[in-house]
Each structure stands twice: as structure tokens, then as C-alpha cells.
Amino acid sequence: MKAFLEVHFKLIMTIWIILVSVLGLLYLMNYMKFTSLMSTVVSSQLQVMSTSLERSIIRAEQLGLPLQEMDNLPELMARTRARDEQVSALYVLDAGGRVLFASGTELLDPEHRPRILRRALKGDEVAWTLEESSVLYSGLQLFDGTRQLMGGIVIAYDKSGYGAVLAQVKLHLLEMTLMIFGSFALLIFVAVRLGFGDVNKVFKLISSQLPRSHDASGAGGLELVPGSMAHRFAEQIDQSNRMKAQVRRELDAMTAEVSRLRSDRSHHEEVKND
Template sequence: MKAFFEVHLRLVMTVWMILVAVLSLLYLMNFMKFDSLMSNVVSSKLDVISSSIETSIMKAERLGIPLKSATNVLDSMQKAKSRDENVTEIEVIDNQGKIVFSTDKKATGFINSDISRRALKSTDKNWNLSTEENLYSGIQIFDSFGNLSGSVVIVYDKASFYSVYLLVRLHLLEMTIAIFLFFAAVVFLVIRFGFADITNVIKLIQQHSEGKDSRSLSVTKGTISYEFAKQIKQSQEMQTRVAKELDDLQDLDKGSSAKKVIDHD
């Protein structure tokens, strides 16, 4: 048992720590993958709304109506917003990030720089940006000469699928814990019984260092511990033989000395 705590338990704990680190990384990667998947699904739905607003803007341009005067665009935005209760706001910005139209009458000036950068600098016409609370999606708008004139920005409230996020997190956590417990038990059993021969070697070393008889330990023939015990036994027998020979030599020396004393007398 002492050998187990000194060697095996340390090895088991090390493997468990590595296992925890790997499973934690997998948990994080799977959740991030799910978040990306959910964002893509919602973005696909919002792309339809963006396309309908882009169509209204293109119609106004073809008629020669200035964008700021195209009231049909704002009407189209209001109708698009009403299609999904989770869409909190729809805006149309110019190529400088300034808000041209917005379903929120209080929204004026320039849009958030991070959103403006993604909307106007993205290499994809259809773009999206996910934050902790909202999903921003839209479509870039180009004029008849192919120059970027602005972008549609749709703000989607992610609170609608927070419950799904929590459920997925719970299932991922449950699976991660179950996998850890399973492999933790497997690792424990493999090390406990697979390294039993090493435990016997350590016990043999301890018994030999303490001067105990190593023959009291049961070992299986053909194992490392058996060969090690055999070597210890041979070493002990050799030590016993050498000690006996030394004793015989000492007795012989004593006998010779006594004989010399008698002859001298």
C-alpha cells in the first residue's frame, strides 16, 4: 500500500490532470463550435431580410431617388423587423458608417466602430458579427459602378436562444464528466494492476533495505519482480557464504595462534 501511494497514486493523479485539461479544451471547443453553428443558422435567416431591404434600396437607385429620400426603404425595414420579434433594430449606413435609416427613431450619428468595421471592411458581401448579447448581420450595398455605398445592419437579440445555450452547456458538461469518470476508472485500474509488478519490485527493494526476508513476498515466475527477487536471493546467499568463509578464516587464524603458543611453551 505504501508503494501504491508513493508511485502509483502520483502517476494516476498526473494522468487525471492531463485528462481534465484535454476534456476541458474539448468542452470549450465544442461549445464554441455550437455557438458558431447557431450564429450561422440565424444569419442565414437574417440574410433573407437583408436581401429584401437591399432590393428596395436598388429599386430606389434605379429610379434615381436619393437614398435619404427613399421612404419605401424605411417602410421595408419596418416590415422586415416585424417578421421576427427577436430583431431589435435594423439600420442602413453609408460607406462612412453614418446611419442613414433606422427603425429606431432615436438612432442618429455613426454606428458602433466595431460593427461599422465589420460591415464595411468585410471581404464577404453577407457578413455577421457575434457578441455576448447580440448577433449583428447584414449585407453590403454597392452602387451601379460597383463601389461600396453602405451596408444593411440587422441587430438580433441572442436572449431568445439562451435557454438552448444553457441546455447544450448542461449536456456537454454531463458528457464531459461521464467521459472523465469512465477514463479515470480505466486509468486507475490499468495502473493499479498493469504496474503491479513494479510495485513488487519496490516492495522487494524496501524489504531488502530494511533487512527483511524478501521470500515472504509472493511473486509470479517470469516477471521482473521474480527475476529481481532471484537476484536478491543470490546476493543474500553470496553474502552468507562470504560471511561464513570469513568466520572460518578467523577461526582458523585463532586455532593457529593457539597452537603456536602451546608449541612455544
């Protein structure tokens, strides 16, 4: 019985480990997929804001108004920023990287400034995104009528808002993963117990050491189904016991015969000597 429990336990643990690995991989993939989706949605929203500002700037530029003299831009930027409370700042830069207009923080974050300027003024992407640990930057390059770069729009988005959403989704994913594991773990346990019930009877037969005269159909007090593995195994054990008993009887008979012959021989020699 102990051997069966060891095999039974190892089999269940192996299946559980595989199940944990699969569910863990699915959990990680779903979380990464949702994180990417959230980042894409926020970036698309910020791009809409940038495009709205770009249209106003391009119309003013077509009227011959230089970028630095567009006095209505601060008001437009303030209205744009008010659309989403997670937008911490908006910037309009000139071709040299100088901040012409700002709504929110007056200056770019010194830590992120080199990377922002490289993406905004020297990158190949007209619409770009730069994701840092706590801030998501979205920008749009501005071109004049001759397709010369005249500056760019930069929007800083505070990630703490959708970071809380990600944490909540992560918790829900973890809860669902644990529920799925618990359900399948119980199902696997029951399935293995039922599926290996016949094996359990075989181990009981081995541990019970069947008597020689026991019938295979009820060996060791177990109710065996005819044709089952345990029943066949019991028949083999019973047959083996009968063969051992027969061999033992033959050996006993041979031993007795040898002893008789030795006794007769000794008696014959004693008579001859007399």
C-alpha cells in the same frame, strides 16, 4: 509497500493530468467551434433579411425613386423584423451615415456608431458583420445603377437569445467532459493496478526481507508465478542471501582459524620460555 504506493500514485496522477489537459483542450475547441458556428448561422440569417430589403430598394431605385422617398420601406422593415424576435432594430442609412428609416430603436447605439458607419460605408466588404458583447450587427452596402454607394442596411441582433443556447451547450459539454474523464480515470486506475500487480509483489518481497532458506517460488508467503518478474526477483534475492550466508560462513571459518593460530603461537612461546 509504501514505495510502491508512491510510484503507483504518481503514475496515475501523471496520466490523469495528461487526460485533463487533453479533455480541457477538446472542451475549449468544441465550445469555440460551436460559438463560431452559431455566429455564422445567425449572420447568414440576417444576411437573408438584408438581401430581401435590398431587392425591394433596388427595384424602387430603378424606377427613379430616391432612397429617402421610399415610403413603403418602414412597412417592409417591420415585416422583416417580425421574422425573428431577437432582431432589436433595423436601419437604412444614406451615404452620409444619416438614419433614413428605422424599425425599433430610432438611433444607432452611440458607443457602436463609429464602428458601424466605418463598416457600413467605408469598408471593403459589401456584406459585413460586427460582433459586440451583447449585440451582433449585420449589414449590407447599397449601390445604385452606376455602382455608386447610396447607403446601407444595418440589422441589430440581440445576442441574449443564442447566448442562453450557448450557455446550455457549454453546460452539456462540461457534463460530457466530466463523464468522459471519470470513465477514463477509473479505467486507468484499474489498468495500472492490474498491470503493475507484479511490481507490487516485488516491493512486497523487498519489504519482507526474505529468509535465506526460503524457496523463490513461495518467497515471503507470496504466490509467485514461475517466469514472472516477481519470481525472478525472488530468485535473485534468494541467491543473494545464500551468497551472503556462504561469505559469512567463510569469514567465520577464517576468523576461527586465525584465532586458533594465535592461540597455538602463544602456547608455543610460553612452552619455549619455560
